[in-house]
Structure formats: structure tokens, C-alpha cells
Amino acid sequence: MSASPHAVLAALADGPVPGSTLAADLDLTPAVVQDHLEAIDRAGFTIQETSEGYDITTVPEYGDLALAYDLPAPFTIEYHETIGSTNDRARSLASDGHRNVVVAADAQTSGRGRRDREWASPPGGIWMSIVLDPALPPNHRPVLTLAAAVATVRAIEETGVRVGVKWPNDVLVRDTEEKLAGILTEAAPADDGDAWVVIGIGINANVDRPHLPPGATSLHATVGEVHRRDIVHRLLRELDALRHDPTHVLEAWRAISLTLDRNVRIDTPTTRIEGRALDVELPGSLVVATEEGRVRVDAGDCEHLRPV
Numbered sequence: 411m412s413a414s415p416h417a418v419l420a421a422l423a424d425g426p427v428p429g430s431t432l433a434a435d436l437d438l439t440p441a442v443v444q445d446h447l448e449a450i451d452r453a454g455f456t457i458q459e460t461s462e463g464y465d466i467t468t469v470p471e472y473g474d475l476a477l478a479y480d481l482p483a484p485f486t487i488e489y490h491e492t493i494g495s496t497n498d499r500a501r502s503l504a505s506d507g508h509r510n511v512v513v514a515a516d517a518q519t520s521g522r523g524r525r526d527r528e529w530a531s532p533p534g535g536i537w538m539s540i541v542l543d544p545a546l547p548p549n550h551r552p553v554l555t556l557a558a559a560v561a562t563v564r565a566i567e568e569t570g571v572r573v574g575v576k577w578p579n580d581v582l583v584r585d586t587e588e589k590l591a592g593i594l595t596e597a598a599p600a601d602d603g604d605a606w607v608v609i610g611i612g613i614n615a616n617v618d619r620p621h622l623p624p625g626a627t628s629l630h631a632t633v634g635e636v637h638r639r640d641i642v643h644r645l646l647r648e649l650d651a652l653r654h655d656p657t658h659v660l661e662a663w664r665a666i667s668l669t670l671d672r673n674v675r676i677d678t679p680t681t682r683i684e685g686r687a688l689d690v691e692l693p694g695s696l697v698v699a700t701e702e703g704r705v706r707v708d709a710g711d712c713e714h715l716r717p718v
């Protein structure tokens with residue numbers, strides 16, 4: 411049995427447990443149980459000693475133990491105060507065979523967006539990457555990006571901020587269209603038989619505007635301090651439910667879209683497409699009505715055009 415504070419916390423997740431039961435169940439000495447309880451206390455949890463035993467009464471808003479504690483989805487957490495890029499770490503875990511792991515950080519020093527664009531990742535954010543074992547055929551995997559967008563929107567809306575998605579991956583505040591979160595999906599190379607997908611999600615949570623690029627905003631700037639653990643847990647719970655259900659993902663994505671029925675300009679590496687966004691289709695392509703007819707776009711940078 412793992413002799414870590416994690417094991418003690420897991421044992422306390424369902425309510426108060428006497429110290430002697432913790433020691434017996436986890437095969438630890440009372441002194442080691444005490445050390446772990448002190449480590450849990452130092453991590454910011456409040457532990458009360460009741461007549462029924464030790465009881466967790468408050469949980470810190472972020473951090474290693476906080477994210478792992480009572481996680482409502484089948485993932486393990488690897489937490490870093492600071493890391494280069496959680497996507498890089500997740501890719502390396504994925505190619506070593508790990509699956510269903512979430513790499514989360516408070517700050518990143520080399521956060522990146524699509525096409526290696528810089529992603530500002532100051533302390534206070536939610537910077538996380540999830541290693542998934544895609545149960546979907548390779549050509550359907552882009553739907554996982556849409557699933558991540560739906561899960562991100564649902565989790566953010568718990569804070570009271572109304573957000574929507576600009577195709578394919580930008581989470582924007584509905585009223586202002588400022589960018590609050592972004593998603594970077596990366597997959598195993600085609601010749602890698604051990605399929606994996608890494609979904610990187612960056613949410614500007616307890617971050618101030620001066621640390622963000624123009625056009626970006628944060629939850630802190632919109633509603634004040636937020637509880638990042640609640641957001642991460644909700645997001646992972648939603649993603650876990652959506653990942654096996656591509657058809658439902660499309661419906662859910664349409665409902666949160668800011669792009670459908672808008673005039674858009676999409677730049678792909680090879681071409682520019684302008685027209686009206688009609689629909690999204692599996693595996694995540696945008697259908698655009700252009701002057702030359704209907705076009706399906708699989709990837710690109712989308713701009714919403716103001717009506718003339």
C-alpha cells in the first residue's frame with residue numbers, strides 16, 4: 411500500500427476516519443499517519459479531529475493534493491508548480507505508454523499554442539494536458555478537440571461567466587469575444603501503433619490582464635478569484651463523459667458555438683476561405699457557404715467578420 415499523503419487523503423474522502431483505522435488500513439505506523447496528516451495540513455487542507463475521527467473540511471483551490479483529492483473521473487494527476495509546457499510533458503508520458511494522466515501546472519515557461527505560437531502562462535492559471543487513449547478511429551479523433559471545448563465551456567460557466575466557442579478551439583467571453591481559454595490537441599504520429607491523443611487546455615483563471623496579450627481576459631478580471639480545483643474537476647468529469655460519444659459532442663458543440671451563422675474568414679496553411687459558417691460535421695470540420703459553393707474546412711484560424 412502506498413505510504414503517501416495521497417493514500418491518507420483517499421481514505422478520508424468519504425468522511426471521518428479514526429487515526430487507528432487509517433494506520434491499520436494503510437499499513438502505516440501512527441507516527442507516519444501523523445506525518446502525512448501534517449503534510450496534508452501544510453498543503454492547505456483543513457483537517458478537523460471529530461469524535462468519529464479525522465475529517466477534511468476545506469480543500470485548497472489548486473495544487474497536487476487538491477486536484478487528486480476526490481477526483482470524479484478516472485485520471486491520475488501529475489502536478490508541477492512550474493513546467494516548460496504541460497503538453498510536452500504529457501507527450502513524453504504518452505510515448506512511454508502512460509494513459510489517462512493529467513499533467514497540470516500553476517505556471518508554464520514555454521506554453522505554446524497551435525503552430526508553435528506563444529501561450530502566456532503566468533502563475534494562477536489552469537494549464538493542463540490530458541493523455542487520452544482514443545477509442546475512436548484516427549479520422550474521428552479531431553472530435554476530441556470539440557469535446558474538450560464543450561467540457562471547458564461547461565466548467566467555466568460554473569463560475570457564472572458566460573462563454574462560447576469560436577471554431578475550432580477558442581473559448582471566448584460571450585459579451586466581449588475576448589479569449590479566456592485555448593485548446594491544443596496533439597496526436598501520436600501516424601506510424602506510432604500505440605495511439606494516444608494529448609489535449610492541452612489553458613484557462614486564464616486567477617491571472618491578471620497585464621500578464622495576458624491584447625484581446626485576452628481572465629476569470630479573475632471578470633468575476634474575481636475562482637476555485638481552480640472545482641473547474642478542473644468539472645472539466646474532467648465532462649470530458650470523460652463526452653469522449654466516447656462523438657455524436658452528442660457535435661450537438662453540444664453547436665449549442666455553445668459563437669461561429670455558426672456568422673460570416674467568417676478562415677486562413678489555412680494553403681488558402682483563405684470566406685463565407686457564412688453553416689454547420690460543424692464529424693470529425694470537427696466547419697462547413698462554410700462561400701461564393702463558389704459549400705466548403706468543408708478541417709483546420710485553420712477563424713476570424714468572425716462583422717456584418718456589413
Ligand code: BT5
Pocket residue numbers: 494495496497498518520521522523524525527528529530531536537538539579580589590591592593594610611612613614622623625626627
Ligand atoms: C491556442 O492556440 O489557443 C491553444 C492554447 C493551448 C494552451 C495550453 S496550456 C496547457 C497546454 N500546454 C501548452 O504548452 N499548451 C497547452 P492558438 O489558437 O494558436 O492561439 C494562440 C494565440 O492566442 C497567441 O498567438 C496569442 O495571440 C493568444 N494568446 C497567447 N496567450 C494567451 C492567453 N493566455 N490567453 C488568451 N490568448 C492568448
